[in-house]
Amino acid sequence: MREMTFVDAARExxxxxxxxxxxxxxxxxxxxxxxxxxNTTVGLYDRYGPERLRDTPISERGFTGICIGAAASGARPVxxxxxxxxxxxxxxDMFNQMSKLQWMSGGRLKMPIVVRGCVGVAPSNAAHHSxxxxxxxxxxxxxxxxxxxxxxxxxxxxxTSIRSDDPVLFLEHKNLLAxxxxxxxxxHLVPFGKASVARGGKDVTVVGVAxxxxxxxxxxxxxxxxxxxxxxxxxxxxxPLDIDTILxxxxxxxRLLVVDEDFAPCGVAAEIAMQVMELGFDDLDAxxxxxxxxxxxxxYSPALMTNLIPTTTTIVQAxxxxxxx
Amino acid sequence: MTGKKGAAIGKDQMLALYRTxxxxxxxxxxxxxxxxxxxxxxxxxxxIGEEAVATGVCAHLRNSDTVFSTHRGHGHALxxxxxxxxxxxxxxxxxxxxxxxxxxxxHLFKPEIGFMGSSGIVGxxxxxxxGSAYAARLRKTDQVSxxxxxxxxxxxxxxxxxxxxxxxxxxxVLFVCENNMYATEIPYATVTKNPHPATRAPAYGLxxxxxxxxxxxxxxQAAGEAIRRARSGEGPTLLECKTYRTRAxxxxxxxxxxxxxxxxxxxxxxxxxKAFEGKLLAxxxxxxxxxxxxxxxxxxxxxxxxxxALASPMPDxxxxxxxxxxxxxxxxxx
Numbered sequence: 106m107r108e109m110t111f112v113d114a115a116r117e118x119x120x121x122x123x124x125x126x127x128x129x130x131x132x133x134x135x136x137x138x139x140x141x142x143x144n145t146t147v148g149l150y151d152r153y154g155p156e157r158l159r160d161t162p163i164s165e166r167g168f169t170g171i172c173i174g175a176a177a178s179g180a181r182p183v184x185x186x187x188x189x190x191x192x193x194x195x196x197x198d199m200f201n202q203m204s205k206l207q208w209m210s211g212g213r214l215k216m217p218i219v220v221r222g223c224v225g226v227a228p229s230n231a232a233h234h235s236x237x238x239x240x241x242x243x244x245x246x247x248x249x250x251x252x253x254x255x256x257x258x259x260x261x262x263x264x265t266s267i268r269s270d271d272p273v274l275f276l277e278h279k280n281l282l283a284x285x286x287x288x289x290x291x292x293h294l295v296p297f298g299k300a301s302v303a304r305g306g307k308d309v310t311v312v313g314v315a316x317x318x319x320x321x322x323x324x325x326x327x328x329x330x331x332x333x334x335x336x337x338x339x340x341x342x343x344x345p346l347d348i349d350t351i352l353x354x355x356x357x358x359x360r361l362l363v364v365d366e367d368f369a370p371c372g373v374a375a376e377i378a379m380q381v382m383e384l385g386f387d388d389l390d391a392x393x394x395x396x397x398x399x400x401x402x403x404x405y406s407p408a409l410m411t412n413l414i415p416t417t418t419t420i421v422q423a424x425x426x427x428x429x430x
Numbered sequence: 431m432t433g434k435k436g437a438a439i440g441k442d443q444m445l446a447l448y449r450t451x452x453x454x455x456x457x458x459x460x461x462x463x464x465x466x467x468x469x470x471x472x473x474x475x476x477x478i479g480e481e482a483v484a485t486g487v488c489a490h491l492r493n494s495d496t497v498f499s500t501h502r503g504h505g506h507a508l509x510x511x512x513x514x515x516x517x518x519x520x521x522x523x524x525x526x527x528x529x530x531x532x533x534x535x536x537h538l539f540k541p542e543i544g545f546m547g548s549s550g551i552v553g554x555x556x557x558x559x560x561g562s563a564y565a566a567r568l569r570k571t572d573q574v575s576x577x578x579x580x581x582x583x584x585x586x587x588x589x590x591x592x593x594x595x596x597x598x599x600x601x602x603v604l605f606v607c608e609n610n611m612y613a614t615e616i617p618y619a620t621v622t623k624n625p626h627p628a629t630r631a632p633a634y635g636l637x638x639x640x641x642x643x644x645x646x647x648x649x650x651q652a653a654g655e656a657i658r659r660a661r662s663g664e665g666p667t668l669l670e671c672k673t674y675r676t677r678a679x680x681x682x683x684x685x686x687x688x689x690x691x692x693x694x695x696x697x698x699x700x701x702x703x704k705a706f707e708g709k710l711l712a713x714x715x716x717x718x719x720x721x722x723x724x725x726x727x728x729x730x731x732x733x734x735x736x737x738x739a740l741a742s743p744m745p746d747x748x749x750x751x752x753x754x755x756x757x758x759x760x761x762x763x764x
Binding site: 216 | 496498529530532533537539541542546547549550551553554556557558559560561562563564565566567568569575587588590591592594595598599752753754755756757
């Protein structure tokens with residue numbers, strides 16, 4: 106199969122959907138002629154023009170509200186926030202309107218809207234360009250939260266997101282954008298709520314979130330040299346969360362580590378650990394363990410970043426600790 | 431009879447405006463009574479005194495045109511065509527309400543006729559209406575969208591961002607500011623150096639028109655021109671309707687300390703329905719008996735609506751989690 110980068114694969118998915126459905130339009134700062142800060146829309150403006158590739162002023166609340174109204178009225182907007190940090194100005198309308206209008210209208214209004222943007226800690230991006238924020242959206246009823254980690258899933262999940270009648274947070278980790286991998290041509294749809302077993306194993310289970318899937322795979326490779334068999338699970342979508350795949354793995358291994366660069370309190374690991382306790386307690390041979398980023402804003406200086414988020418080394422250590430329990 | 435500008439309004443249209451204002455008034459009188467009787471569970475934000483605004487604007491709209499409303503939205507819903515029984519049932523929390531009891535006074539929905547919802551949050555009506563207009567533009571239809579909002583929303587970021595973008599892109603939308611001079615109980619003039627929203631319009635590059643919001647014909651004429659502009663691709667208009675809420679912000683709330691009894695009495699004397707009755711009679715458009723007959727008909731409608739609502743079943747508790755998502759998926763959180 107041909108290989109392409111994560112960002113090119115996602116763009117191919119978007120382009121295919123825009124060709125299929127004239128109700129789809131994209132808004133964002135610099136997503137028109139320029140093609141997006143992260144090349145999310147390169148080449149599409151020439152094909153679809155300013156109505157469907159709408160460059161906006163720096164009015165995050167405003168253009169998010171416009172997309173909510175458009176989605177309720179039959180269009181299918183894609184809001185390209187560039188950095189997900191910028192959506193914080195739109196929180197109010199996302200929580201009060203976007204996530205609730207289907208319920209409030211008794212299902213008579215639909216909310217087919219994709220909110221995409223780059224998440225994650227990357228070198229020297231500092232406090233206002235390193236946010237993750239996905240636990241907020243997992244917490245609130247009404248949102249789908251999608252976090253692909255491979256180019257193939259980036260394409261397949263973006264296509265599914267655009268076809269969904271629900272609001273979808275489509276989050277792209279900055280450290281994954283240039284990653285290359287196999288991508289199916291044409292119609293390739295990855296369903297929501299189906300985790301992928303990124304590496305099979307039998308001694309211990311790791312659930313990684315976004316970039317941490319890659320780090321967990323590296324840790325698994327290192328431990329394999331010592332004869333430790335690590336199973337790595339990529340949830341792919343956090344809402345809906347495929348707890349069944351995680352439970353099946355835990356039934357086999359008896360041990361679970363969740364690795365997430367985002368803050369620990371009320372985070373993805375907290376939710377997964379609780380669900381595993383409720384549904385798979387008897388399968389556990391040790392308490393569920395989590396490894397998170399430090400609870401502080403992301404710094405600028407490389408020195409200050411040293412201990413900020415989990416690394417291959419800290420994941421290996423956490424797994425050794427868990428296996429020793 | 432003609433207004434200051436625009437086409438003549440025929441007798442049938444004038445009586446239709448009169449009837450719509452009465453539908454709002456008589457329906458809300460039922461709500462006030464039901465609230466006092468303890469039959470309504472949450473807030474009731476009446477539109478009494480402001481009926482001319484929604485009536486004059488919505489008279490120009492088709493079912494395919496969309497309206498986005500506020501916490502004070504009964505009048506918008508009724509003038510867009512919601513049957514009074516669905517409104518009253520909603521406030522009584524019944525399954526037959528326009529939201530099946532999910533929303534109450536502040537969260538009314540009837541998208542089948544273009545009533546896209548009222549909101550307990552101030553501001554989003556502006557941006558959502560602009561977005562609905564954007565969808566119409568994509569579909570290349572001549573649909574228009576209307577945002578109703580109060581003076582309070584003009585000091586909210588949604589006003590600035592929504593009006594700027596709608597104007598920049600010539601979207602087919604009408605922004606109707608119901609300036610009743612109080613944002614809840616905060617006098618607009620104490621928090622706003624320039625308390626005349628229409629005068630802000632030139633700064634954004636769109637027409638700003640201020641009218642007497644208690645004069646249904648003035649609203650009708652100005653809205654007609656604004657909607658004609660929007661439909662023909664000439665872009666949005668900001669229409670400021672100066673009006674007044676004669677009852678408390680919400681039924682049962684202490685309505686004192688921030689305005690005087692004299693001011694309330696002065697505005698009650700300018701009641702939009704009474705004023706229009708006076709015009710209809712003085713101009714010889716209608717006889718007293720005709721107006722009385724319309725009122726009797728509307729009173730019966732409102733009473734029947736209240737009886738219907740009171741007799742309606744409560745919603746099934748098991749349905750409360752339905753429609754959180756468009757479809758249930760395996761593995762869904764929750």
